[in-house]
Amino acid sequence: MRVAIVAESFLPNINGVTNSVLRVLEYLREEGHDAIVVAPGARDYQEEVPDYLGFEIVRVPTVMIPLVDSLPIGVPTTSVLRSLNTFRPDVVHLASPFVLGGAGAFAAMQARVPAVAIYQTDVAGFATQYQLSLLSSMAWEWTRNIHNRCELTLAPSSEAIRELESHGIRDVHHWGRGVDTTLFNPGKRSELLRRQWDPSGRKKIVGFIGRLAAEKGVHRLASLVGDPSIQLVIVGDGPERKALQRVLPSAVFTGALSGEELARAYASLDLFVHTGEFETFCQAIQEAQASGVPTIGPRAGGPVDLITEGVNGLLLDVSSFTTDLPSAVDTLLDGSRHPQLREQARAAVENKTWHALGDQLMGYYEQAVTGYRRSHVNLFGREMVLPRWVRKPRRSRSA
Structure with a gap:
């Protein structure tokens, strides 16, 4: 499978989003899949990583939000859609989408490729903590707009699933995180x-x-x-x-x-x-x-x-x-x-391996591709999207 990952954060910045993307890339390499990463560029004092395990990394410019040093933002450019059209992925993986990931969701629609959104960052909560009231009030509306353009949303916990569904986000499934029990023991x-x-x-x-x-x-x-x-x-x-x-x-x-x-x-x-x-x-x-x-x-x-x-x-x-x-x-x-x-x-964590989580993620990718094909039909040379009531209903997974 060919997977395009659009990530709000990536190396050399280290955080939960980056670490999850790295583990996914390692799984894809191990299983013989191909991938590309679209991610923010490094800050001025950091050295950019040109690739990871041989997978190409396409960089977009980075800006910083005042007062929020921990949240660098990738600026969407035409390179997002251009990269998808060049790579021709089977599925687009949106890692904690908000700004760059939002552009990734729209680019996937234009490229006619199914997208899977990984919910990982509570942007509304962060905005509240930083007293950015305007961003906080808009965060859920924008999050709902992005995620409901995707075939699936994957959330890491039961609390996150309930929160997403309470804000009108559809087709939410559970995908947790693995842990390296060899390194951490x-x-x-x-x-x-x-x-x-x-x-x-x-x-x-x-x-x-x-x-x-x-x-x-x-x-x-x-x-x-x-x-x-x-x-x-x-x-x-x-x-x-x-x-x-x-x-x-x-x-x-x-x-x-x-x-x-x-x-x-x-x-x-x-x-x-x-x-x-x-x-x-x-x-x-x-x-x-x-x-x-x-x-x-x-x-x-x-x-x-x-x-x-x-x-x-x-x-x-x-x-x-x-x-x-x-x-x-x-x-x-x-x-x-x-x-x-x-x-x-x-x-409590001995059986939570990243490989098992990778297998589960691949199943979600396949589900997204199948669902996309089911809901997008070609009629007289024009693509049409079937309304959701025509599609087979999906229920949120808790495991």
Whole structure:
């Protein structure tokens, strides 16, 4: 199959959207499919990646939204449609579509190719966090416009599916995320690294790993500052780092890590806390669990599907997250239950491989192609789109 991926974010920028696209490309290469990526260009101080696994990357210009350093935007150009017409894909994969992905949806229609939209970023929630009220009010209308032009929308969690359907988005199906259980596993735990973080060797290590941006809510860890039994570790970088260093003066800030360094950091924690409520999935929770680390997250969005309370972690209400956090940490770090929680965290994700998710995605691609052919007929040399009531009804999948 020939797959054109239009991505709102890609290398050298590292985030959840980029990581998912990379895993999809790796699956497509392994299974012998062909692909092309249309993505924003690098920022001024970054070096662009010319290809990935031999797949061509077509770049469009990048601009930054004021105040939102974590959200670079690809500027749609005629190269989007031109790339599709040249590559002639069987399906267009829209990775977290909003601006560039919106152009990708329209280009797919013009090129007469079915599109599959991957919902991954809560743009409306981010806009609210950044106090961009105009963008927030328009976000759902624009999101609905994009997704309902696609054959299918794939959402990573039950909460995301309900949210999309409540805003009038049709044909929503479940597609989660895999996790590399070889890279992220308890065997990467490093006593040397733990001693670097806590020279006394007596504290429990509680950490956050992710982008340091306002929507992540890392400031909520402030309720743990001053506890002499806890060493906070913050792994990541972003526009909020300096402010967080003031709010969390006793925390260790490692900067951004990747590969084996990241895996050792995860496995060397005693507890992982995710503080943001705008996650449509939250891959960091899965990576922590694969590393044998119990997790705390907000009772909102993707974490609701990933954390089973009392089994591999705890969920906290967003409204009382900060005040409830110290007691939740004490509960999960209790010596009588912590070893079992570590084992159960790992067990929760052992079967969530990226290859299995790739197989499922390929099934959705095939479904989109079949549905497109069923709904688009050629009559006297002109393509006609059948109304939705003529087509076979589809129901949202929960697995």
